[in-house]
Amino acid sequence: MFKALLLQEKDGKVTSAIEDLPDDRLPPGDVLIRVHNSTLNYKDGLVLNGLGKLVKTYPHVGGVDLAGTVLESQHADYKAGDQVILTGWRVGEVHWGGYAEKARVKGEWLVPLPHGLSTERAMAIGTAGFTAMLCVMALEEHGLRPDHGDVLVTGAAGGVGSVATAILARLGYRVVCSSGRADQADYLKSLGAAEVIDRATIAAPSGKPLESERWAGAVDSVGGATLAAILPQMKYKAAVAACGLAGGTKLETTVIPFIIRGVALLGVDSVMAPLMRRKVAWARLTKDLPMDKLDAMIHRAKLEELPALGKAILDGKVRGRVVVDLG
Numbered sequence: 001m002f003k004a005l006l007l008q009e010k011d012g013k014v015t016s017a018i019e020d021l022p023d024d025r026l027p028p029g030d031v032l033i034r035v036h037n038s039t040l041n042y043k044d045g046l047v048l049n050g051l052g053k054l055v056k057t058y059p060h061v062g063g064v065d066l067a068g069t070v071l072e073s074q075h076a077d078y079k080a081g082d083q084v085i086l087t088g089w090r091v092g093e094v095h096w097g098g099y100a101e102k103a104r105v106k107g108e109w110l111v112p113l114p115h116g117l118s119t120e121r122a123m124a125i126g127t128a129g130f131t132a133m134l135c136v137m138a139l140e141e142h143g144l145r146p147d148h149g150d151v152l153v154t155g156a157a158g159g160v161g162s163v164a165t166a167i168l169a170r171l172g173y174r175v176v177c178s179s180g181r182a183d184q185a186d187y188l189k190s191l192g193a194a195e196v197i198d199r200a201t202i203a204a205p206s207g208k209p210l211e212s213e214r215w216a217g218a219v220d221s222v223g224g225a226t227l228a229a230i231l232p233q234m235k236y237k238a239a240v241a242a243c244g245l246a247g248g249t250k251l252e253t254t255v256i257p258f259i260i261r262g263v264a265l266l267g268v269d270s271v272m273a274p275l276m277r278r279k280v281a282w283a284r285l286t287k288d289l290p291m292d293k294l295d296a297m298i299h300r301a302k303l304e305e306l307p308a309l310g311k312a313i314l315d316g317k318v319r320g321r322v323v324v325d326l327g
């Protein structure tokens, strides 16, 4: 038996309850895992609230991410006792996820837990932190270097934003954080932000296709009007790594920043990232993300608290990273 936060749907309304389930309720897969930690991402908030049409069949166990110990494996790369991480692959959406003491998954979705990283810290990173690393890697591959100028991080007090801020600061960039929460300025500065600006000033549309060149790079987890406002402010040949939609999906812009300044819009996806890229990103995270800064982002929670936290993250009220303790 194992404990799980089980989601049920009735008349279009999704409810959740902690239940004890037998192992044979787990979906098929070649690796059985004792989950020690999971986390809460924006997408988990959508699933917990039955939004976004992400879950097709109920009952369902959410949790996009998990970290734990292999109990049984028919996969050549893993054996009982191995510690592993899973993020993405639509786990927690179409496949049962990490909001349970046990998970059965495909071995090909797993990444070995990097040496020296605990399952708690791995989940403090989770999809949000992994995506932040992918964004930084995309900017670097585009040619960004610390001496090019200020790098903007939007949605900065959230999960992606917090981790991106800490990584970029560690790498020597001057990081400017855009946040709607003035009361989080000290927190963002403690992560390494050189400056914190009000997100209202970023998202205010000037109507001009080009503005003064301001940002050497940007990590944008907000999308919508924020992303539209950033593009005309990018320096010549600079890039925005766009990974999120916390502020909206619709992008109203002109082609002018692309064709006059050679600005690049780099789309970043973590869900279907190939295994090799995952391993590189996790190795970079253990090297380039200061662990004391990561620890300062953690809010520890139990399964019981997830429904309330799932609402809070959609309201932009969760700071940093939630780590779920499953024992």
Ligand code: NDP
Binding pocket: 040, 041, 042, 043, 127, 128, 131, 154, 155, 156, 157, 158, 159, 160, 161, 178, 179, 180, 181, 199, 221, 222, 226, 242, 243, 244, 245, 246, 247, 248, 268, 269, 270, 271, 313, 314, 315, 316, 317, 318, 320
């Ligand atoms: P969080 O909720 O932790 O962070 C989002 C932040 O965006 C908030 O903390 C807030 O920051 C800001 N924000 C929220 N609502 C608005 C709004 N209406 N307008 C402007 N800013 C807003 O979420 P995550 O960090 O987990 O995820 C961020 C985004 O990235 C989500 O859209 C998520 O779906 C996406 N994502 C995409 C991935 C991919 O693979 N492409 C992977 C992971 C996440 P502040 O208060 O500082 O302004």
